[in-house]
Amino acid sequence: MKYLINYTIFFKPSEKKLMILNDEDIFVILSNPATRLLLEFIKHRNKAIDRITLLKDIWEDYGFTASNSNLNTYVSELRKAFKALGESPQVILTIPKHGFQFVAHVESQMKDESQENDCLIDTQDISDEKVKNLNFKREFNRDEKQPDIDV
Numbered sequence: 001m002k003y004l005i006n007y008t009i010f011f012k013p014s015e016k017k018l019m020i021l022n023d024e025d026i027f028v029i030l031s032n033p034a035t036r037l038l039l040e041f042i043k044h045r046n047k048a049i050d051r052i053t054l055l056k057d058i059w060e061d062y063g064f065t066a067s068n069s070n071l072n073t074y075v076s077e078l079r080k081a082f083k084a085l086g087e088s089p090q091v092i093l094t095i096p097k098h099g100f101q102f103v104a105h106v107e108s109q110m111k112d113e114s115q116e117n118d119c120l121i122d123t124q125d126i127s128d129e130k131v132k133n134l135n136f137k138r139e140f141n142r143d144e145k146q147p148d149i150d151v
Contacts, residue, residue, distance in 0.1 A: 003042055004107040009085050013039055018081050028081040033058055034074045041092065041102035050099040075100060
């Protein structure tokens with residue numbers, strides 16, 4: 001899965017890569033913590049996330065020691081990456097005495113390996129159940145026997 005952020009930047013978590021939409025030669029490789037942090041921001045986009053939740057989800061759940069300094073370092077890494085790719089670093093807002101908020105339009109892009117087409121889904125407007133149903137329908141249609149055509 002990859003994500004389209006603000007219609008201009010692709011994020012490929014499996015490759016830890018942020019890249020320009022129409023030029024995959026321009027990219028930034030993220031560290032593991034920055035990749036996990038961006039995934040958490042995408043998961044909770046347009047909502048404030050408190051520091052304690054981020055520290056737990058990004059570090060403690062992975063067996064690492066969490067600190068506010070670590071969090072600030074990786075938020076800074078993400079802001080610099082967005083800026084390097086021409087996006088405003090203000091897609092990550094600091095909420096004083098609370099935490100952060102990721103304010104960006106995000107679409108998930110799922111690639112169906114058996115077909116060469118991509119499917120863009122606005123994840124803000126679709127529930128997990130609908131995604132499951134979409135995947136089920138795609139699998140069901142793929143398994144149907146295609147009619148034999150004599151040429």
